Amino acid sequence: xxxxxxxxxxxxxxxxxxxxxxxxxxxxxxxxxxxxxxxxxxxxxxxxxxxxxxxxxxxxxxxxxxxxxxxxxxxxxxxxxxxxxxxxxxxxxxxxxxxxxxxxxxxxxxxxxxxxxxxxxxxxxxxxxxxxxxxxxxxxxxxxxxxxxxxxxxxxxxxxxxxxxxxxxxxxxxxxxxxxxxxxxxxxxxxxxxxxxxxxxxxxxxxxxxxxxxxxxxxxxxxxxxxxxxxxxxxxxxxxxxxxxxxxxxxxxxxxxxxxxxxxxxxxxxxxxxxx
Amino acid sequence: xxxxxxxxxxxxxxxxxxxxxxxxxxxxxxxxxxxxxxxxxxxxxxxxxxxxxxxxxxxxxxxxxxxxxxxxxxxxxxxxxxxxxxxxxxxxxxxxxxxxxxxxxxxxxxxxxxxxxxxxxxxxxxxxxxxxxxxxxxxxxxxxxxxxxxxxxxxxxxxxxxxxxxxxxxxxxxxxxxxxxxxxxxxxxxxxxxxxxxxxxxxxxxxxxxxxxxxxxxxxxxxxxxxxxxxxxxxxxxxxxxxxxxxxxxxxxxxxxxxxxxxxxxxxxxxxxxxx
Numbered sequence: 399x400x401x402x403x404x405x406x407x408x409x410x411x412x413x414x415x416x417x418x419x420x421x422x423x424x425x426x427x428x429x430x431x432x433x434x435x436x437x438x439x440x441x442x443x444x445x446x447x448x449x450x451x452x453x454x455x456x457x458x459x460x461x462x463x464x465x466x467x468x469x470x471x472x473x474x475x476x477x478x479x480x481x482x483x484x485x486x487x488x489x490x491x492x493x494x495x496x497x498x499x500x501x502x503x504x505x506x507x508x509x510x511x512x513x514x515x516x517x518x519x520x521x522x523x524x525x526x527x528x529x530x531x532x533x534x535x536x537x538x539x540x541x542x543x544x545x546x547x548x549x550x551x552x553x554x555x556x557x558x559x560x561x562x563x564x565x566x567x568x569x570x571x572x573x574x575x576x577x578x579x580x581x582x583x584x585x586x587x588x589x590x591x592x593x594x595x596x597x598x599x600x601x602x603x604x605x606x607x608x609x610x611x612x613x614x615x616x617x618x619x620x621x622x623x624x625x626x627x628x629x630x631x632x633x634x635x636x637x638x639x640x641x642x643x644x645x646x647x648x649x650x651x652x653x654x655x656x657x658x659x660x661x662x663x664x665x666x667x668x669x670x671x672x673x674x
Numbered sequence: 675x676x677x678x679x680x681x682x683x684x685x686x687x688x689x690x691x692x693x694x695x696x697x698x699x700x701x702x703x704x705x706x707x708x709x710x711x712x713x714x715x716x717x718x719x720x721x722x723x724x725x726x727x728x729x730x731x732x733x734x735x736x737x738x739x740x741x742x743x744x745x746x747x748x749x750x751x752x753x754x755x756x757x758x759x760x761x762x763x764x765x766x767x768x769x770x771x772x773x774x775x776x777x778x779x780x781x782x783x784x785x786x787x788x789x790x791x792x793x794x795x796x797x798x799x800x801x802x803x804x805x806x807x808x809x810x811x812x813x814x815x816x817x818x819x820x821x822x823x824x825x826x827x828x829x830x831x832x833x834x835x836x837x838x839x840x841x842x843x844x845x846x847x848x849x850x851x852x853x854x855x856x857x858x859x860x861x862x863x864x865x866x867x868x869x870x871x872x873x874x875x876x877x878x879x880x881x882x883x884x885x886x887x888x889x890x891x892x893x894x895x896x897x898x899x900x901x902x903x904x905x906x907x908x909x910x911x912x913x914x915x916x917x918x919x920x921x922x923x924x925x926x927x928x929x930x931x932x933x934x935x936x937x938x939x940x941x942x943x944x945x946x947x948x949x950x
Contacts (some may be wrong), residue, residue, distance in 0.1 A: 593869065608858075
């Protein structure tokens, strides 16, 4: 046991010397979930950056990170240049208050949390990837918009250099603007996915392979981005085809599905009634 | 004028002789809208098929179809082997009753209309592409599921040969099953697009470029197909993050947007409450 601790310490020391020697920017990631894994993979692929510490409460979760020091003690000093809080929104403020990272730029990665919750630290920032991390696959970040904010000019430069090495779409936005973007993201991702799950449940009851709808779903997104969703709207409600609407509602089984079908169809009909 | 009519007649006669000589299957398309244009383009690209007649009420719309006979008289006999009704759902039955195509397999292309409305004709079928045609771009049909139905065995063979030359995903389904698939398509396409349009309108009010959400929307669909939407669900409602939900609702401007945000968030929370 003592030997393992000694070996780990030596490995960590050598890594740190190596990073120093190559003048790489060292990165600590706090968290062990999906976003933490994505960032670890992403930053590990960059020439001038080195993830050198992963901090997490769960020792079992920490074990999945290789070639890096892992730690579950949040009170021990963090020596890295950049610290990313890749944790749930509600934990950001308390974890930020707990950690000690005197020389770091401390960042969170959340769309909805203001930068001000990091106020314990001198240099703070936000690195918000406008993407969903529901999958375990590694995301191709090259097209993921990265929305940055920093409390100091140097922080903007540091984050900007990092982000531009990762994505072709780097934007700056203050906490208010980012919150608005996050809200729009909830509509197109969380809410659309809820409709997908209602459709999947209906497909299951009716012995339809949900994957059959894949090409349609892809084209739906393509048309909405390409033409704008107002132009791209099709279907019975847009055509004012009340027969099909009635017959669909009659064939739905659950009351909540009938309710949402009616609600959205009414809203679409209201929007396009001037065309009919 | 007389000369033009004569020339058109001669051209049409020569086309028909040419089709006969090559033993191609001749196709009449009824309709001049987006689906009609897609089918004309699609069938025109196939070796053994030849779209040789377009029938539509509007002479102006007919003018966009080149190298084919166009006609606005629906009562004149149709000599083609295959007739596709690429018209709105509500017009299918009456147009089917009006046309005279004694030797044709007469098909409609609708998800929600039963094959029985074509009963005037002896050989009938359905050729339903499970796709949205909101855009003017030509769709790549190779991955579009084609759902077929026919009143006679020969019809199944004819449609099947055609469909397999076009798409790698050819299925057969009766009118009931097709109606269920169409209902699921409404959820993932029309209803999702409605959410996109609410998001786009919110983006406009808040000076956010809607296209910024493109990669997120694409990944949302990818995850829903790949993992299934139940697994892919993320966001404040799934996490039971009531603070973010409240703050989002407060920042929405329209009452109907607040209402739908609340409704969908409640439904997601209800679904995932056992995890929290």
